Amino acid sequence: xxxxxxxxxxxxxxxxxxxxxxxxxxxxxxxxxxxxxxxxxxxxxxxxxxxxxxxxxxxxxxxxxxxxxxxxxxxxxxxxxxxxxxxxxxxxxxxxxxxxxxxxxxxxxxxxxxxxxxxxxxxxxxxxxxxxxxxxxxxxxxxxxxxxxxxxxxxxxxxxxxxxxxxxxxxxxxxxxxxxxxxxxxxxxxxxxxxxxxxxxxxxxxxxxxxxxxxxxxxxxxxxxxxxxxxxxxxxxxxxxxxxxxxxxxxxxxxxxxxxxxxxxxxxxxxxxxxxxxxxxxxxxxxxxxxxxxxxxxxxxxxxxxxxxxxxxxxxxxxxxxxxxxxxxxxxxxxxxxxxxxxxxxxxxxxxxxxxxxxxxxxxxxxxxxxxxxxxxxxxxxxxxxxxxxxxxxxxxxxxxxxxxxxxxxxxxxxxxxxxxxxxxxxxxxxxxxxxxxxxxxxxxxxxxxxxxxxxxxxxxxxxxxxxxxxxxxxxxxxxxxxxxxxxxxxxxxxxxxxxxxxxx
Numbered sequence: 001x002x003x004x005x006x007x008x009x010x011x012x013x014x015x016x017x018x019x020x021x022x023x024x025x026x027x028x029x030x031x032x033x034x035x036x037x038x039x040x041x042x043x044x045x046x047x048x049x050x051x052x053x054x055x056x057x058x059x060x061x062x063x064x065x066x067x068x069x070x071x072x073x074x075x076x077x078x079x080x081x082x083x084x085x086x087x088x089x090x091x092x093x094x095x096x097x098x099x100x101x102x103x104x105x106x107x108x109x110x111x112x113x114x115x116x117x118x119x120x121x122x123x124x125x126x127x128x129x130x131x132x133x134x135x136x137x138x139x140x141x142x143x144x145x146x147x148x149x150x151x152x153x154x155x156x157x158x159x160x161x162x163x164x165x166x167x168x169x170x171x172x173x174x175x176x177x178x179x180x181x182x183x184x185x186x187x188x189x190x191x192x193x194x195x196x197x198x199x200x201x202x203x204x205x206x207x208x209x210x211x212x213x214x215x216x217x218x219x220x221x222x223x224x225x226x227x228x229x230x231x232x233x234x235x236x237x238x239x240x241x242x243x244x245x246x247x248x249x250x251x252x253x254x255x256x257x258x259x260x261x262x263x264x265x266x267x268x269x270x271x272x273x274x275x276x277x278x279x280x281x282x283x284x285x286x287x288x289x290x291x292x293x294x295x296x297x298x299x300x301x302x303x304x305x306x307x308x309x310x311x312x313x314x315x316x317x318x319x320x321x322x323x324x325x326x327x328x329x330x331x332x333x334x335x336x337x338x339x340x341x342x343x344x345x346x347x348x349x350x351x352x353x354x355x356x357x358x359x360x361x362x363x364x365x366x367x368x369x370x371x372x373x374x375x376x377x378x379x380x381x382x383x384x385x386x387x388x389x390x391x392x393x394x395x396x397x398x399x400x401x402x403x404x405x406x407x408x409x410x411x412x413x414x415x416x417x418x419x420x421x422x423x424x425x426x427x428x429x430x431x432x433x434x435x436x437x438x439x440x441x442x443x444x445x446x447x448x449x450x451x452x453x454x455x456x457x458x459x460x461x462x463x464x465x466x467x468x469x470x471x472x473x474x475x476x477x478x479x480x481x482x483x484x485x486x487x488x489x490x491x492x493x494x495x496x497x498x499x500x501x502x503x504x505x
Contacts (some may be wrong), residue, residue, distance in 0.1 A: 023320025
């Protein structure tokens with residue numbers, strides 16, 4: 001009996017991906033205290049007892065046939081959470097970082113990242129706390145968030161500027177909040193409504209679950225959350241099929257008059273293989289109601305070494321490729337005609353990829369080393385993270401149909417994991433923009449990342465020079481002319497070091 005309980009709990013965590021790829025939340029749904037009874041993932045099939053009487057038995061838990069804690073974007077914890085009761089399972093994460101850029105901006109502002117916000121300072125990036133509520137087949141998840149990410153991530157959602165009421169303010173401290181119901185069909189069916197995490201881009205929103213800290217462009221420029229409906233189905237214990245009906249692409253509201261839709265497919269035929277396929281359709285361009293977006297996101301992860309003894313005891317890699325485009329209202333996926341000629345339509349597409357390799361060392365695997373990187377090609381700049389400060393104003397003036405953005409990055413990190421509850425990380429990152437052309441008739445940017453002069457003001461502060469503020473605390477810069485010719489200092493590359501302490505209970 002004890003072995004069965006231990007196995008069941010490990011199975012839960014093998015498919016519970018925190019904020020990341022597979023938000024199955026099995027920790028909340030299949031508890032070792034109830035799996036002997038009806039559970040929440042059983043498929044009813046028949047077996048005979050010793051008396052020859054047919055009885056119902058629960059189906060196997062999805063993905064519980066193996067240990068998937070090695071996956072990029074997945075929690076490595078196989079130990080119990082702080083609270084795991086009949087009705088509630090807790091989830092608590094604290095993520096603190098210190099980062100220093102070789103550009104050393106005087107305003108300490110990081111540009112082009114959702115994982116980082118401030119240079120040369122110790123910052124609380126993410127405090128997430130909450131958990132899963134489960135009463136019979138009714139389920140819910142509430143996760144609050146505080147720290148710099150509660151500002152950095154919502155600021156990239158332009159849908160909140162449509163209409164009245166400040167959506168960024170009311171939602172910014174919620175990372176996940178949904179309620180739903182579970183059916184004991186196949187290996188489980190879940191229907192949820194609310195805000196839930198996106199799986200596009202492989203990396204998890206919770207950096208405790210990632211091999212690296214600063215995500216490559218593929219993950220950093222694709223959604224971290226969706227707002228709407230989610231239907232999860234598990235036809236077998238190796239397959240998940242999921243459908244979304246949502247407000248839009250990482251948007252609290254809708255840009256136009258129709259919702260977005262998407263799908264997610266997870267297939268794990270073996271313990272050492274993971275296939276991920278995601279797709280999205282929506283109309284997410286302000287002022288272009290006839291323009292639609294298609295996006296596909298595909299990943300493959302392979303654990304190619306797993307042994308108990310030796311210097312390197314485990315090794316795995318992940319590879320991700322994304323392709324998408326927009327079409328209509330003046331743009332086509334790959335362009336039509338020549339610029340300046342009649343009938344010209346500029347290209348608007350997204351092509352990106354990233355590859356990471358990770359090694360674990362020693363029998364207890366307390367040390368790990370990751371190396372990887374990726375690239376992004378985004379004509380139209382429709383998925384590029386907007387800079388902040390004055391750089392945001394200049395960016396908005398030059399972006400749009402006919403603009404281009406090509407960039408690449410690479411990183412390497414060393415993790416020390418003395419227990420399953422803590423990760424100490426040191427990471428080196430280099431990011432480079434190869435080209436950033438402006439839309440026709442606009443003034444191009446001189447760079448993208450913050451240089452030494454920063455993007456805020458000549459002094460680096462917002463409490464000088466007639467800055468004003470919105471109700472959600474965002475600063476609004478005065479006209480550039482008020483600074484006597486000063487301009488934000490923008491560069492096309494940066495190298496940085498990141499030190500992080502991440503704790504999860």
